[in-house]
Amino acid sequence: MKISAFHLMPHRELPQDFEKRYSSVWVTPPWWELADPARVGQYYNWTLDELLFAARAGFDGVCTNEHHQNAYGFMPSPNLMGSVLARATQDLPVAIVQMGATLPTSNPPIRVAEEYAMLDCISGGRLVAGLPLGSPMDVNLCYGITPMEHRERYREAFALTMKAWQAREIFAWNGRYYQLANVNLWPRPIQQPHPPVWVPGSGSISTFDFAVENEVCYCFLSYSGAKSAKGMMNGYWDVVTKKGREANPYRAGFLQLVAVADTDARAEELYARHVEYFYHKCLHVPAAWFAPAGNQDYRSLQATARNPMRRPENPK
Numbered sequence: 001m002k003i004s005a006f007h008l009m010p011h012r013e014l015p016q017d018f019e020k021r022y023s024s025v026w027v028t029p030p031w032w033e034l035a036d037p038a039r040v041g042q043y044y045n046w047t048l049d050e051l052l053f054a055a056r057a058g059f060d061g062v063c064t065n066e067h068h069q070n071a072y073g074f075m076p077s078p079n080l081m082g083s084v085l086a087r088a089t090q091d092l093p094v095a096i097v098q099m100g101a102t103l104p105t106s107n108p109p110i111r112v113a114e115e116y117a118m119l120d121c122i123s124g125g126r127l128v129a130g131l132p133l134g135s136p137m138d139v140n141l142c143y144g145i146t147p148m149e150h151r152e153r154y155r156e157a158f159a160l161t162m163k164a165w166q167a168r169e170i171f172a173w174n175g176r177y178y179q180l181a182n183v184n185l186w187p188r189p190i191q192q193p194h195p196p197v198w199v200p201g202s203g204s205i206s207t208f209d210f211a212v213e214n215e216v217c218y219c220f221l222s223y224s225g226a227k228s229a230k231g232m233m234n235g236y237w238d239v240v241t242k243k244g245r246e247a248n249p250y251r252a253g254f255l256q257l258v259a260v261a262d263t264d265a266r267a268e269e270l271y272a273r274h275v276e277y278f279y280h281k282c283l284h285v286p287a288a289w290f291a292p293a294g295n296q297d298y299r300s301l302q303a304t305a306r307n308p309m310r311r312p313e314n315p316k
Helices: 037-057 078-088 110-123 136-142 147-166 205-213 226-242 264-282 298-306
Strands: 004-006 061-064 095-098 127-130 171-174 179-183 197-201 217-222 252-256
Touching: 004 037, 004 095, 037 061, 037 078, 061 078, 078 095, 078 110, 095 110, 110 127, 110 147, 136 147, 147 171, 147 179, 197 205, 197 252, 205 217, 205 226, 205 298, 217 226, 226 252
Parallel strands: 004 061, 061 095, 095 127, 127 197, 197 217, 217 252
Antiparallel strands: 171 179
16 A cells, blocks of 8 residues: 655635635635735745655655635646656655646646656656546636536546557547647656556546546545545445456555544544634535536436435535
8 A cells, every 4th residue: 555645735824714704715715815925835835845744754655636716725736836846856756646637627638648748757757647527616617617518528638638648640639629630749758658547536436437447546535534435435346346347456546634643532632623624614615516517427416315425515
């Protein structure tokens, strides 16, 4: 098992009454009232320092991701952070885990393929390439892509990205959403035929299917505790088995909030206020935004109805 350190880089100083004064931490929070650019610059540097500390402490990977117009995670471009981490860890055997660059918001998506190839070259072949669908808040509400198109765009962008990394000839792409006369990716990743690909998700059955069918790692983003997470992961492994694939550990990643101390009581004492801040403020989003009409398929909606921990009021 490999253990990585993940950082959302959320707002660290939201007002105590934030969730009472503002309707959401995502899409609509007024920047001019809540954040100072100079202070956010400190956040970026603190985040890099913390991830570099984790790399030097022996973690197997350091992780960043992408979000937009929010105080939940201040990284609209995770690859900027990833490039700093790749350069600063050249002497360490630590993976640069981009969890990652959202394909539907990148037009054309070969931009992601190019930047990931750069990161793999800078890091000497240490990139883990996360290719997420992106949250409804980012993709549908901030970038204006309709929920019905969200997964279709993602599937086409994923196929284009994978082909761009591997093709040995210049090719044209004439898809429904992307049309490119000449695809000839420079540079190419060091890791061939491509870096390890992770598809992060929060429990959609469609995403389970997609990861298994494309032979990539599914990384479950668990914010709801061990009991719910075990049920989710059991569902994923059921899909692996039903599709006749080998259930090896490289098929799954698992993200969980963790506090470490000498005793459970001490861990709770140290971590309680941080957990309360995160869940009450950083996940303060209208329930309807987590699952807009058309964003989920019927099977996932059925599973949500059966399992309360999958519902929008328990978004992750």
